[in-house]
Amino acid sequence: MPISINPMMMRQIIMDHYEHPHNKRTPTSDKYLKINMNSESCIDNIDVFLLVENDIVKDCCFDGIGCTISTASTSIMTDLVIGKSIQEAYKIIENYRKMINEEEFDEELLDEAIAFINTSKQASRIKCATIGWNGLNELLDESKGEKHE
Amino acid sequence: MINYEKLLHDFPILNNKMQNHRLVYLDNAATSFKPTIVLDAIKDYYENYCANTHRGDYDIAHKADVKYDESREIIAKFLNANKNEIVFTAGTSMSINMIAYGYALQNLKADDEILITEAEHASNVLPWFSVAKEIGCTIKYIPLTKEGRLTPENVKSAMNSHTKIVAIAQVTNVLGYYVDIKTIAKIVHEFNAIIVVDGAQSVPHFKVDVKDLDCDFLSFSGHKMCGPTGIGVMYGKYQLLKEMIPLMSGGGMNARFNTCGEVTLLLPPQKFEAGTQNIEGAIGLAAAIQYLNEIGMDNIEKHETELRKYAISELKKLDNIIIYNETAESGIITFNVxxxxxxxxxxxxxxxxxxxxxxxxxxxxxxxxxxxxxxxRASLYFYNTREDIDAFIDACKKAGDFLDAYFN
Structure with missing residues (x-):
């Protein structure tokens, strides 16, 4: 996706993922790793779920209450990481964080997530735009830890 | 009348911008701005008589003592309390915790009841949860009206011979209704219980007279009334303060003690003020109260009431706004787009x-x-203007396009 993507498209992407979030569900299987991301300072309260098999993100989903920014950014994140290797998932998260922090990043890896490129202009939304991503990062760490045991 | 030109001078922050717009501060229920005069009083302490209080043997320590004492006196007068009934704390939360642990935990038994409401702030809920768990006593909720109001009738219906404490806010922080503490206090006392009032959202905004209300305890925070953060007050009737156990022990609160563990405590309020106190905070809060007195609490209340009326009438013209507390008396407006x-x-x-x-x-x-x-929640204070409300209403109209904030 080119960086010249216009604000109208970004807006559409965010609203689509807010109104019709992808992978917003609580899995019934107990094989999933789960983390609750409950923001202390806002209303966001979401669970992120991860299923890893053979170093591949087999599934990633989320559920709970969140604002437009947290819901849409988490929805896009799940689309991006499903089917990727753990290392690729880390790389996507790393690039997303770089974008949020206004550092150089690889836009090819982020696809629709580039809609959040302006987050730093509204500093109070950084937490919203990263809450799901931080949860996934912790779950990925956890999945590696378990394998080493 | 409130002189806005003077306010712009008194509060430099009112001249600031945020996101390239004139700063419109409508979060006064969270904290308030500070006038320069408060900062000057704090600076004066640090620059000219920076010494610890209690038993100062030199001039500047004596001055610190005098100023700290004067601050207590100014606050007592503001509430129509006696000076020895004013205990300095870190704020409302600490005050209520001190009452819960120092009074309730010592005096209540397992079959006693504490009454609160569903509209209380966490600081007037969680301390009671904690001590009730230790005591084994019950917490009950006084029913609210459909609108969310607390009425004396509802208090009466919830009282019984087991009720020992009624802990309620004079103005609740979400719905902003005035609660008739005076009438409720009468009912509570008829049942030989005590009334603990959370004044965090009331004391900054209108005249509160503890003798007239006949409340047993009143707590509030300095920072919501133009004072610094980290200072607040626990008012208690002197007899109750004498019966209470201090939450904290240390220097400045005991008269003498020996190695066998026998301690003689100072009288209230000193027995509650262990350790070096927030001296700048007390001095800053007193300066803030003098500033509010100059404007006049009645003028402040009148200004906020009028401004709220204007805001509500403008909001009601918009069909994309849901107001949750249309009839509230305070400057708190709770709504959604x-x-x-x-x-x-x-x-x-x-x-x-x-x-x-x-x-x-x-x-x-x-x-x-x-x-x-x-x-x-939009919450007003005396330095808010019609211009602030107009900017707010204009933003309400367009708030459906909220993602503009992200892309412009």
Missing amino acids: KNVFAQDAATYFNSKGICVRSGQHCAKILMDFLGTVATI
Whole structure:
């Protein structure tokens, strides 16, 4: 996706993922790793779920209450990481964080997530735009830890 | 009348910008701005008589003692209390914790009851939860009217011979209704119980007279009334303060002690003030109160009432706004923009230079009562103007396009 993507498209992407979030569900299987991301300072309260098999993100989903920014950014994140290797998932998260922090990043890896490129202009939304991503990062760490045991 | 030109001079921050717009601060229920005169009083302490209080053997220590003492006197007069009934604390939360642990925990038994409401702030809920658990006693909720109001009739219906404490806010922080403490105090005392009043949202905004109300305890925070953070007050009737046990022990609160562990405590209020106190805070709060007195608490209340009326009448003209507390007397306006998540709307207000708060406002129970997970709160103070309201209303009109905040 080119960086010249216009604000109208970004807006559409965010609203689509807010109104019709992808992978917003609580899995019934107990094989999933789960983390609750409950923001202390806002209303966001979401669970992120991860299923890893053979170093591949087999599934990633989320559920709970969140604002437009947290819901849409988490929805896009799940689309991006499903089917990727753990290392690729880390790389996507790393690039997303770089974008949020206004550092150089690889836009090819982020696809629709580039809609959040302006987050730093509204500093109070950084937490919203990263809450799901931080949860996934912790779950990925956890999945590696378990394998080493 | 409030002189806005003077306010612009008194509060330099009112001249600031945020997101390239004139700063419009409508989060006064969270904290208030500080006039220069308060900062000057604090600076004066540090620059000219920076010494610890109690038993100073030299001039500047004596001055610190005098100023600290004067501060207590100014606050006592402001509330129509006696000086020895004013205990300095870190704020409302600490005051209520001191009452819960120092009074309730010592005096209540397992079959006693504590009454609160679903509209209380966490600081007037959780301390009671904690001590009730230790005592094994019960916490009950006084029913609210459909509108969310607390009435004397409802208090009466909830009282019984087991009720020992009624802990309620004089103005609740989400719905902003005035509560008739005076009438409720009479009812509570008829049952030989005590009334603990959370004054965090009332003391900054209108005249509160503890003798007239006949409340047993009153707590409030300095920072919501132009004072610094970290200073607040626990008012208690002297007899109750004498019966209470201090939450903290240390220097400055005991008369003498020996190695066998026998301690003689000082009298209230000193017995509650262990360790070096927040001296700058006390001095700053007193300066803030003198400033409020100069404007006049009645003028402050009148200004806020009129401004709220104007805001509500303008908001009602908009069909994309849901107001949750239309009839409230205080300057608190709780609302939502239709089909916009509260936090998304609040960010939009930010992009227009307007400070409002989204969230559950620490009154999580109340949100179950209102049937919504989140609201936006705009809360006024005497330095707000019609111009502020106009900017706010203009943003309300366009808040449906909240993602503009993200892309402009």
